[in-house]
Amino acid sequence: MSKVTPCLWFNGNAEEAANFYVSLLPDSKILHVQRNVTDNPSGKEGSVLVVEFTLGGQRFVALNGGMKMEYTHALSLMINCADQAQVDxxxxxxxAHGGKEEQCGWLKDRYGVSWQVVPTVMFEYFSSSDRAAAKRAMQAMMKMVKLDIEGARRAFEDKSAA
Known part of the structure; x- marks a missing residue:
């Protein structure tokens, strides 16, 4: 078990968000829902306070904090995808659930959380000892919104672009 558990702050919709997140990836599930034992700034007695869940095996907590807080790109969650079908x-x-596309494999979900949806092969391209090929793959990625493995592969292998 991890000793560090990311805690995501929500304003009344922590359970909804956690249920959506666990629907995205295998090895994901709701572990526990903790309800408020009394009325407090985070909600009424009996309302959801904390949802513990795993996402791709990583433990998270979703907290209904009692007020809206804004997320920034300073912290994002990266989903490493095995292939283009999983990326897609x-x-x-x-x-489909209200997210907004950004650049280079980034998007924001309907709750404002920043995500990176990245095919694992991209890391192989970028760390290649063939630095010219790595640069071509990086330049191709910089023009993408959703990452495209085939487009990155073509750029990586295109020695005529050197």
Missing amino acids: SVWEAFL
């Missing part, structure tokens, strides 16, 4: 599936799920 996760990306479309975020958009």
Whole structure:
């Protein structure tokens, strides 16, 4: 078990958000829902206070904090995807639930949380000992919204672009 558990702040919709997040990836589930034992700034007695869940095996907590707080890009959650089908599936799920596309594989979900949806092969391209190929792959990625493995692969392998 991790000794560090990210805690995401919500304003009354922590359970809704946690249920959406666990629908995105295998090895994800709600572990526990803690309800308020008395009326307090975070909600009425019996309302959801904390939702403990795992997302892709990583433990998280969703907290109904009692007021709206804004997220920034200073902290984002990265989903490493095995293939383009998983990138597409996760990306479309975020958009279908009110998410907004950004640049280079980033998006914000309907709750304002920043996510990066990244195919794991991108890390192989960027860390390649062929620095010219890595640079081409990076330049291709910088022009993308949703990351496209085939587009990155073509740029990585295109020695004529050097």
